Amino acid sequence: MTSPSIVRTSTAELYDAHVMKNYARAPLTLVRGRGTQVWDDAGNSYLDFTSGIAVSALGHCHPHWVAAVQRQAGELIHVSNLFRNPNQGELARRIVGYAGPGRVFFCNSGAEADEGMLKLARLHGVKKAGGEEGRCFKVLVAKNAFHGRMFGGMSATPQEKIQKGFRPLVSGFAVGELNNVESFKALIDDSTAAILLETIQGESGINPCTPEFLQGIRRLCDQHNLLLLADEVQCGAGRTGKFYAIEHAGVRPDVIAMAKGLGGGFPIGAIWAGERAAELFQPGNHGTTFGGTPLACAAALATLDVIEQEQLLAHVTRTSAAWHEALHALAKDFPQHIVAVRGKGFLVGMQMAADPGPWIVALRDRGLLAVSSGNNVIRLLPPLNATAGELAKSVEIFRSALTAKG
Ligand SMILES: *Cc1c(COP(=O)(O)O)cnc(C)c1O
DSSP: OOOOOOOOOOHHHHHHHHSOSOOOOOSOOEEEEEBTEEEETTSOEEEEOSHHHHTOTTOBOOHHHHHHHHHHHTTOOOOOTTSOOHHHHHHHHHHHHHHOSEEEEEESSHHHHHHHHHHHHHHHHHHHTTTOTTSSOEEEEETTOOOOSSHHHHHTOOOHHHHTTOOSOOSOEEEEOTTOHHHHHTTOOTTEEEEEEESEETTTTOEEOOHHHHHHHHHHHHHHTOEEEEEOTTTTTTTTSSSSGGGGGTOOOSEEEEOGGGGTTSOOEEEEEEHHHHTTOOTTSOOOSSTTOHHHHHHHHHHHHHHHHTTHHHHHHHHHHHHHHHHHHHHHHOTTTEEEEEEETTEEEEEESSOSHHHHHHHHHTTEEOEEETTTEEEEOOOTTOOHHHHHHHHHHHHHHHHHHO
16 A cells, blocks of 8 residues: 655646647646636646537536536446447437438547548548449548548648658548638549548638538539548538538538537547448448446537537527627727638637637636637537637637737
């Protein structure tokens, strides 16, 4: 037995000594959360408009979510996919209800969902080539896309800062221009199997696909027998006021990857595939140990319960209108600092004239947590149940930071 140590090491010291250095972290240790508020270890509270990067969809510790996770943790946590569990079946049914006829595969993160989609694209290519492997495999992606940090998704992420140091990458990707159907059309040949798009690019600065672009891409996919793969890991699960952002364009993709907000804070990822594409996975060709555990699915079911019971999609749509208006007014008042305001619902990017880092610090010092994104953008990602008052508060804090800078 070791005796309890009397030497108290701070969290900052523990991180410095023992945690890998792959993140540029804020110098803040968070210890407690409730709704839109989080507290640090010095007792300061913050309005949390990071939502753990679009994850904590219901804010922190929503009572319905907490009760569901506590109940399930005392009942059954993990059994693997060697067996059925009731929660996974029910969650699949609920996701099909949002996405349309088809089937769901469960995993644990956005990157893993994207990898699964890419594997479906490969299987589609084999089918398209009459069963021959290696002939039809190419996936078209958009400039500045982000599809996760694993080898497949990273190779589908045409950004030097993400790929640097990790070559050789997975081959078989070609890059088109966002919102330019012709540029994608020009890349299609017999080796093309799929087109992969984020409906709204999150990590590279909140760049939405226009509805016309998505509709044009849908037509291209239909004409050339390509799968349309929608990466809704960040913009899905209600963040834009529809369950999937691609619904705004009236387009149905063949496959949808989701993760971040789906579990309301619990790690879970999923891919939905329409009936045709769903049949591509057969016993043995894909899997994951942890995917769709009773506990993860209980967390996601509780998240969907609250989204539905509290009518959060309508809430996001309704309250975001005034919020966007106020943010646009800020941009008008401070054109020297704010270049553009983009996004939909509770997925907003404020493009600044310079590095957003100092702005993120200025907001934090005033009690607002926000996330930086590519292209000088500050991302504001309130939980889906943030009130009109809290949204207004974020604008007030932003205005105060801008005013101080002059
Ligand atoms: C965050 C994100 C991913 C990766 O998800 P992880 O859970 O971090 O692996 C993939 N695609 C998009 C669009 C994302 O925003």
